Amino acid sequence: MCGIVGYVGRRDAIPVLLEGLRSLEYRGYDSAGLAVIYRNRLQVTKTAGRVQDLRAKVNDRIKANIGIGHTRWATHGEPNDINAHPHTDTAARIAVVHNGIIENAEQLRAGLAKRGVTLVSDTDTEALAHLIAAEFAHDEQASLEDAVRRALRHVEGTYGLLVLDLQHPGELVVARNGSPIVLGIGQSEMFVASDVAALVRYTKQVVYLDDAEVATVHATDYHTAGLDDSVRHTGGSSKEPTTVEAEAGDYELGAYEDFMRKEIHEQPEALRRALRGRLDDRFATAKLGGIDLDARQLRGIRQVKFLGCGSAYYAGQMGAVLVEELARIPSDAEPASEFRYRNPVVDPDTLYVAVSQSGETLDTLMAVQELRRKGGQVIGTVNVVGSAIGRECGHGVFLHAGPEIAVASTKALTNMEATFAMLALLLGRVRDMSTATGQRIVAGLRAMPDHLEAILAAEEQIAETARRFAGADHMFFIGRVRGWPVAREGAQKLKEISYVHAEAYQASELKHGPLALINQSMPSVIIVPADELLTKNISTIEQIKARGGPVIAVTNADLPADLADAVITVPRGEPELDPLLFNVPLQLFAYHTAAKLGRDIDKPRNLAKSVTVE
Numbered sequence: 362m363c364g365i366v367g368y369v370g371r372r373d374a375i376p377v378l379l380e381g382l383r384s385l386e387y388r389g390y391d392s393a394g395l396a397v398i399y400r401n402r403l404q405v406t407k408t409a410g411r412v413q414d415l416r417a418k419v420n421d422r423i424k425a426n427i428g429i430g431h432t433r434w435a436t437h438g439e440p441n442d443i444n445a446h447p448h449t450d451t452a453a454r455i456a457v458v459h460n461g462i463i464e465n466a467e468q469l470r471a472g473l474a475k476r477g478v479t480l481v482s483d484t485d486t487e488a489l490a491h492l493i494a495a496e497f498a499h500d501e502q503a504s505l506e507d508a509v510r511r512a513l514r515h516v517e518g519t520y521g522l523l524v525l526d527l528q529h530p531g532e533l534v535v536a537r538n539g540s541p542i543v544l545g546i547g548q549s550e551m552f553v554a555s556d557v558a559a560l561v562r563y564t565k566q567v568v569y570l571d572d573a574e575v576a577t578v579h580a581t582d583y584h585t586a587g588l589d590d591s592v593r594h595t596g597g598s599s600k601e602p603t604t605v606e607a608e609a610g611d612y613e614l615g616a617y618e619d620f621m622r623k624e625i626h627e628q629p630e631a632l633r634r635a636l637r638g639r640l641d642d643r644f645a646t647a648k649l650g651g652i653d654l655d656a657r658q659l660r661g662i663r664q665v666k667f668l669g670c671g672s673a674y675y676a677g678q679m680g681a682v683l684v685e686e687l688a689r690i691p692s693d694a695e696p697a698s699e700f701r702y703r704n705p706v707v708d709p710d711t712l713y714v715a716v717s718q719s720g721e722t723l724d725t726l727m728a729v730q731e732l733r734r735k736g737g738q739v740i741g742t743v744n745v746v747g748s749a750i751g752r753e754c755g756h757g758v759f760l761h762a763g764p765e766i767a768v769a770s771t772k773a774l775t776n777m778e779a780t781f782a783m784l785a786l787l788l789g790r791v792r793d794m795s796t797a798t799g800q801r802i803v804a805g806l807r808a809m810p811d812h813l814e815a816i817l818a819a820e821e822q823i824a825e826t827a828r829r830f831a832g833a834d835h836m837f838f839i840g841r842v843r844g845w846p847v848a849r850e851g852a853q854k855l856k857e858i859s860y861v862h863a864e865a866y867q868a869s870e871l872k873h874g875p876l877a878l879i880n881q882s883m884p885s886v887i888i889v890p891a892d893e894l895l896t897k898n899i900s901t902i903e904q905i906k907a908r909g910g911p912v913i914a915v916t917n918a919d920l921p922a923d924l925a926d927a928v929i930t931v932p933r934g935e936p937e938l939d940p941l942l943f944n945v946p947l948q949l950f951a952y953h954t955a956a957k958l959g960r961d962i963d964k965p966r967n968l969a970k971s972v973t974v975e
C-alpha cells in the first residue's frame with residue numbers, strides 16, 4: 362500500500378529517494394513526500410498526487426546525504442498536501458514516515474492536544490512525530506533509537522516506521538510491527554524501504570526486519586534489536602544480510618506498455634522456474650524441499666485447507682480441487698480474512714496452506730498466526746522471499762514467479778496453481794496414486810509452459826473477442842467443478858481492472874435464480890473443458906442461448922459450430938491441470954477489455970498491490 366524509502370550515504374539523497382518512490386508507485390498511492398537535512402534544518406516537501414508532482418515541487422538547490430520519503434494510500438485523513446508524509450513535530454526536529462494504522466490514534470492525538478501540542482494534519486502518523494519529540498523532552502541524552510522505542514510503547518496498531526532526527530543527522534531509525542521494512546546494505550551507504558523494489562538497483566544485500574524489531578542505520582553500519590530489549594545493542598550488525606534474487610530490470614517495463622501485460626507474457630518462463638528441479642521422473646512425484654514432512658507425516662494428513670485472499674483464495678480453491686482429485690484427501694479453501702475472525706476449530710491432522718503473492722497480506726498473516734497459536738500445521742506458498750507470511754510459516758514453497766508489480770495478480774497465480782498441482786501429486790503418490798498417473802501428471806506439468814506460449818501467441822484473437830464485448834455493463838462467468846474457481850478468478854480479474862460488473866456462478870446453480878438475469882445485454886463467459894462434464898456444459902450454453910444471452914466459450918473441446926457467439930480456444934493438456942491453462946486467456950480477456958475502456962490497468966482505482974491493513 363504505502364511506500365517507504367530512506368537513504369544515508371555519500372550520494373545526493375533526493376534523486377535516490379525520488380527514484381525509490383517511483384519504483385514503489387505500483388503499490389497504489391495518492392500523495393507523496395520527502396524530508397532531508399539541509400543546512401541544519403529539516404526540509405520537507407510533500408504533495409497530493411504522483412511522484413512526478415513531488416519531483417516538480419522539490420527545490421533543485423537542496424543537496425543532502427540523508428533523507429526519508431513516502432508514497433501514501435490514505436487511511437486517516439483525505440489525500441492532500443498536509444496529510445501527506447513525512448510528518449514532523451512542532452519544532453521540526455523529528456520527521457517520520459509510516460505505513461500501517463495506529464489504532465489508538467484518536468486517544469494519542471487527544472492526549473497530545475491536552476498537553477498543548479497543535480496537530481496540523483488529520484493523520485494517525487503525526488502523533489508519532491510528537492511522541493518521539495516528547496521523549497527527548499524527558500531525556501535530552503536519549504539515543505534516537507531509545508526515543509523511538511519508548512514512544513512506541515504508547516502505540517497500538519501496525520507500523521513500518523522510518524524516523525529522521527535533526528539532532529542525529531547521520532542516522533535513520535526504523536521499526537516494524539506488521540508492515541514490511543527492509544534495509545539495503547551498500548558500500549558506505551545504506552538504504553531503507555518497504556519493498557526491495559526501491560533498493561535493488563543499488564544493492565542486492567538486504568536485511569528484513571521482523572515484527573517487533575528496530576534498527577539504527579548509519580552510512581557505514583547498522584544494527585538491529587528487539588523493540589522490547591531493555592538494553593540497546595551497540596555497534597555491529599546483529600542480523601546478517603541475505604542476497605535478493607531480483608534484478609533492477611524486473612521492475613522496469615522494457616518494451617511493454619504496462620506491467621500487467623508484461624507479467625502475463627512472463628508466465629511460461631515463470632512457470633518453468635517454479636517447476637525446475639521439483640519434478641521427479643524416477644518416482645513420478647514432486648520434490649518440494651520446503652515442506653519439512655516425511656512420507657509418514659504426509660500420509661497422516663487427513664485434510665488440506667487453503668487460506669488466502671482475493672485471487673490467492675481462488676488459487677487455493679483450484680488447489681483444493683487438485684488435492685481432492687489427485688490425492689483423494691478432503692480439501693477446501695477459505696478466505697483468510699473470514700477464517701481469522703470466526704474462531705476456527707484447528708485440527709492437528711489438517712495441513713493448512715497459506716497462499717500469498719506478496720507474503721504481506723495482513724488477513725492471511727493473521728490467519729497464520731492464529732493457526733500457529735492453536736497448534737495447526739501450516740505451510741506458506743508465497744512469492745516474495747523474506748516476506749512476513751513466509752517467515753511466520755517457517756516452511757513452505759516459494760512460487761519463483763519473479764517480482765509482480767501490476768495490482769492484478771497473473772504470473773504469481775499461475776505459479777500458485779502449479780505449486781498446488783505438485784503438492785497434490787506429492788500427497789497422492791504417498792497414498793494410492795499409481796506410478797502411471799504420477800507420470801501422466803509430471804508430463805502434463807512439464808508441457809504447461811509450452812501450452813501457455815500457445816495461448817499467448819493467440820492473444821490478438823482473444824483481444825478481438827474482448828473488444829467485441831467491452832460495451833457490456835455486466836457479465837457472468839460460469840463454470841463447474843474444475844471450472845468454477847477459474848470462473849471466479851476470471852470475474853475477479855475483469856472487475857478489478859475494467860470496472861465491468863462481473864459475477865461468477867456455478868453452472869448448476871444458474872437455474873436456481875440467476876437465469877432470471879440472462880438477456881441480450883448479459884454476456885456469459887463459460888468455461889468448457891473437454892472432460893467428463895462436457896455435455897453438461899453444452900446444455901448450460903443452450904439454456905443461456907435459449908434466453909437470448911450471448912455466450913463466450915473458453916474451451917479445449919470441439920464444440921458444435923455456432924453453439925457459442927465467440928470461442929476462445931485453449932490447448933488440450935491433462936484434464937486435472939486444465940484450470941492452470943484456462944485461467945490465462947481470461948487474464949488476456951480482462952486486460953483487453955480494460956484497455957478498450959481506457960483504464961489505468963496497472964493501478965486500478967481504489968486498489969493497492971498488497972493489503973497490509975485491516
Ligand code: AGP
Pocket residue numbers: 670671672673716717718719720721722725768769770771854857970971972
Ligand atoms: C489479485 O488480482 C488481487 N489484486 C488481489 O485479490 C490479491 O490476490 C489479494 O489481495 C491477495 O494478495 P496476496 O497474494 O499478495 O496475498
